[in-house]
Amino acid sequence: MNIQIIDDAIPTYLQDLYELYILGNNKDQSTPISPLIDFKCNYETTGIEKGRLPLNFAHVLKSDSAISTHLQLFSKIPQLICQTQHRDLLDILVARIFLIMPYNTNLTHYAPHIDLDIKHTVLLYYVNDSDGDTVFFNNDGTIFKSVSPKKGRVILFDGTLLHGGGVPRKHPRCVINFDLLTREDYES
DSSP: OOOEEEESOSOHHHHHHHHHHHHOSOTTOSSOOOTTSOOEEEEOGGGOBTTBOOEEEEEEEEOSSOBOTTHHHHTHHHHHHHHHTTOOEEEEEEEEEEEEOOOOSSOSBOOOBOSOSSSOEEEEEEOSOOSOOEEEEOTTSOEEEEEOOOTTEEEEEETTSEEEOBOOSSSOEEEEEEEEEEHHHHHO
């Protein structure tokens, strides 16, 4: 599966709802977290530079040990995307909201990774406009594609592709990450 970039497949009213729900009504982004979601503070250890670690926040919507009360609201994203892309969604394996804070660094991205060690599809949904491109890597570690965050944009790709989150420098970067099992994954 190649990397599909899909803009505005999510209706504008839902894009606005997700942004408001996660980031609140703070246009200057001085406090970029809404009190509606219980985020956990994390430090990105793959971004250590000069003894400093970048700050991010995460909320688990679904994992093998937890299901958030917010999952139903956000599960509309993979349902709509799979429907428009004619993919049969079997299960949301893991789903998380990441809010990555701006970080003054020379790094352009965090460490390359895959989310799960099984055949799956990744769906990344960008909640807001930001900097900090998502990057995709060849097996030798070289970058072969970069995708800029844009509110309402979705990236759909094979979960075995190495990828890494970009480092925002200007504004918080908010993405919802879904690891999906589709019939196409199951049958391939």
